[in-house]
Amino acid sequence: MRSLLPKVCVIIPAAGSGERFGATIPKALVQLVGRTLIEHAVANMSPVATQIIVAAPAGYVNQIRTFFGDSVEVIEGGATRTQSVKLALAKVDEDIEYVLVHDAARSLASTELANRVIRELIKGEKAVIPVMPVSDTIKRIDKDGYVTKTYNRSKLRAVQTPQGFLHGTLIAAHKSKSDATDDAGLIEELGYPVKTIDGEERALKITRTEDLETATKYLIGSGDVDIRVGIGTDTHAFSTGSSRELWLGGLLWRGETGVDGHSDGDVAIHAICDALFTASGLGDLGSNFGVDRPEYKGASGEQLLRETLQRVNLAGFAIQNISVQIIGNKPKIGPRRSELISRLSSLLEAPVSVSATTTDGLGFTGEGKGLSAIATALIVRK
Numbered sequence: 001m002r003s004l005l006p007k008v009c010v011i012i013p014a015a016g017s018g019e020r021f022g023a024t025i026p027k028a029l030v031q032l033v034g035r036t037l038i039e040h041a042v043a044n045m046s047p048v049a050t051q052i053i054v055a056a057p058a059g060y061v062n063q064i065r066t067f068f069g070d071s072v073e074v075i076e077g078g079a080t081r082t083q084s085v086k087l088a089l090a091k092v093d094e095d096i097e098y099v100l101v102h103d104a105a106r107s108l109a110s111t112e113l114a115n116r117v118i119r120e121l122i123k124g125e126k127a128v129i130p131v132m133p134v135s136d137t138i139k140r141i142d143k144d145g146y147v148t149k150t151y152n153r154s155k156l157r158a159v160q161t162p163q164g165f166l167h168g169t170l171i172a173a174h175k176s177k178s179d180a181t182d183d184a185g186l187i188e189e190l191g192y193p194v195k196t197i198d199g200e201e202r203a204l205k206i207t208r209t210e211d212l213e214t215a216t217k218y219l220i221g222s223g224d225v226d227i228r229v230g231i232g233t234d235t236h237a238f239s240t241g242s243s244r245e246l247w248l249g250g251l252l253w254r255g256e257t258g259v260d261g262h263s264d265g266d267v268a269i270h271a272i273c274d275a276l277f278t279a280s281g282l283g284d285l286g287s288n289f290g291v292d293r294p295e296y297k298g299a300s301g302e303q304l305l306r307e308t309l310q311r312v313n314l315a316g317f318a319i320q321n322i323s324v325q326i327i328g329n330k331p332k333i334g335p336r337r338s339e340l341i342s343r344l345s346s347l348l349e350a351p352v353s354v355s356a357t358t359t360d361g362l363g364f365t366g367e368g369k370g371l372s373a374i375a376t377a378l379i380v381r382k
Helices: 037-048 061-068 081-089 111-122 167-173 183-188 209-218 267-280 285-289 301-314 334-348
Strands: 008-013 053-057 073-078 096-100 128-133 139-140 148-149 157-159 163-166 193-200 227-237 316-328 353-356 370-381
Touching: 008 037, 008 081, 037 053, 037 061, 037 111, 037 139, 037 316, 037 353, 053 061, 053 081, 061 073, 061 353, 073 081, 081 167, 096 111, 096 167, 111 128, 111 163, 111 193, 128 183, 157 209, 163 183, 167 183, 227 267, 267 285, 267 301, 267 316, 267 334, 267 370, 285 301, 301 316, 301 334, 316 334, 334 353
Parallel strands: 008 053, 008 096, 053 073, 128 193, 316 353
Antiparallel strands: 096 163, 128 157, 128 163, 139 148, 227 370, 316 370
16 A cells, blocks of 8 residues: 655755856845745745755855755755756665656745646656646747747647656666756656646746746735744753653654653744744744743643644734754654654645754754754735
8 A cells, every 4th residue: 555655855956057147146045035946945845755855056065055954965966957967866765756856946836736746646657747838929940040930839838847757767767868958858758658737827937037026926925015034943951751752843753852841842833933923023932822821831832833823813914934943963853854844834834844953062952952943934914
């Protein structure tokens, strides 16, 4: 019987330049509503991913690693998109069933689009790509600029990402020496069928400044919009008692030492709540759920998160996205990162990205005395 959660690796070749922006930094590091394009792309793909590999521009590997901690594998990309994908494929875990290849420039492609690609793969397709109808008439011209053919646009489609493939099929395709503009082209060379599904407008390719303006409207709408950003933190010490369970990100971590606290001590959820309260002007974690509130003694992170969401919504705000980084030597976040993302995204009804890092043996967390978390919340007034 198939697992309900297929093992999916998302490869993001992000080694391209920002020349068409007139930027002096790589395209993946261009900012969009307070986050880089690569951060948006990872946040939207994280809920479906068991593993994420980013092929970064030379000289920017360490910088991009700081965005995600241990939750994303960042490698140096190649001179072309195809070379970057080949380098990333060599890092894909052996037990991965499906691979999605996604452009950082299409950073707003939704989690739902990725899920629809995966559903077709589960049905038995070897390659699946999202496409959009072509609205312009397309003509082929010769080297002198004369038209040689006019195409029937009813049969033409513009291709988007993420593109999904059986792991083994994509490996076979990249044994080719061809340098295709998309991976589906390599699959076509092998003679395999490529299934198309409906794409989405928000999966536009961001290559020019005007594209950034369009993308911003997808995130915050047009006109006068009240955008708020909040940062939250939380820290708890590991308990000396053996009966204390560890709850983190709404999940129970069996066999791990719990942390002391007024509630269940879920540092990830507490940091998210703190960020949401700060962004919406509703106080902070302590003023809402502090030790002076006996009704919250022993409360679960899920309860606190649901109540926080309700209060933020009642204040007239909607959550756009959440990012949380867990800091500590244990537990190991990587094996359950996709489960954490799915759980938190479901509770908040919004995209959540999760990363983890250590502090190289320094400080409270580095000495193994406890856990910390830092969260960022982006909200808008409805």
